Amino acid sequence: MNPSLLPVLPCMCASFRRTSRALTQLYDQALRPLGLRATQFTILQALSLAGEVSQGQLGEMLAMDSTTLTRTLEIMGRHGWIAERRGADRRERRLRLAKAGETQFKRALPVWEKVQSRLRHKMGEQTWKNLLQLTNQVTDLITTQGDSI
């Protein structure tokens, strides 16, 4: 590709969205044989790490509107990956991985690790660590103090 066609975008939002698109295509491509999208893998991983959480808590973890999760969880529920029950607060949906969800997650792990590993080597350890730290910092900055920005 002609390098001039990849200008440095002056907009932080545009830069992140562009990189997200590129990354998503890379991860989606790797996960496609499993019938799994990057977003869905992320939800499996989040539930695997967090155990049982409410839909709202999952949304906060991922900086995602909880009503967005309604649709994605519906799709994942069709595959039997998500188990849920009512919380003590009966408005809440308490979510966790169903057996089929754990199985799917375990199948996807080595594929994900391979993409991560290849990308990490291409980028270099320092850049990799910097980016994980910086992206987290920015998310935190916006979601915990967003109103004052």
Added chain:
Amino acid sequence: MNPSLLPVLPCMCASFRRTSRALTQLYDQALRPLGLRATQFTILQALSLAGEVSQGQLGEMLAMDSTTLTRTLEIMGRHGWIAERRGADRRERRLRLAKAGETQFKRALPVWEKVQSRLRHKMGEQTWKNLLQLTNQVTDLITTQGDSI
């Protein structure tokens, strides 16, 4: 928000997508009074910087599938922001800002600059510069050598 609800995600793709969602909400909120989405602002800015380009070139600039642009450009075309003509290669759509598009872009610029400025100060100059450089580097890494990753 409870900090434990913003875990460091181990997945680079998930981290970028999460930060992109947070940033997009921030920029969208600022641009909403203008009836403009972050993606649409990005396209106005890209065309403002690049002049006349084909749909495919615009897609490469933004690491966006050119068929995705078909839909977004249709929406922006309804507002009269985009001018286009057939290229010498008659399969191509050559795109540029229409007068109304320039006007809209000029109206949006100060709003965008304010969000950028506030965020830059929150993040600090060094972090800001690092992130613009790193995100660009990663996009380049994937889009120019993606097949070998």
Added chain:
DNA sequence: GCGAGATAGATGTATATACATCTATAGGAG
């Protein structure tokens, strides 16, 4: 217990996004 305001999530709607496939056009082999 009861009513008023707050909150969790569902639903309607619009945009963003990509891939598979299709059509029209280009460009080269002969």
Added chain:
DNA sequence: CTCCTATAGATGTATATACATCTATCTCGC
């Protein structure tokens, strides 16, 4: 020129995403 293949973009389809609004439920003051 003709045919074959490659490419640009349009279209069908599915998912991702958020906001406005709605419903059910909670909580608090009384």
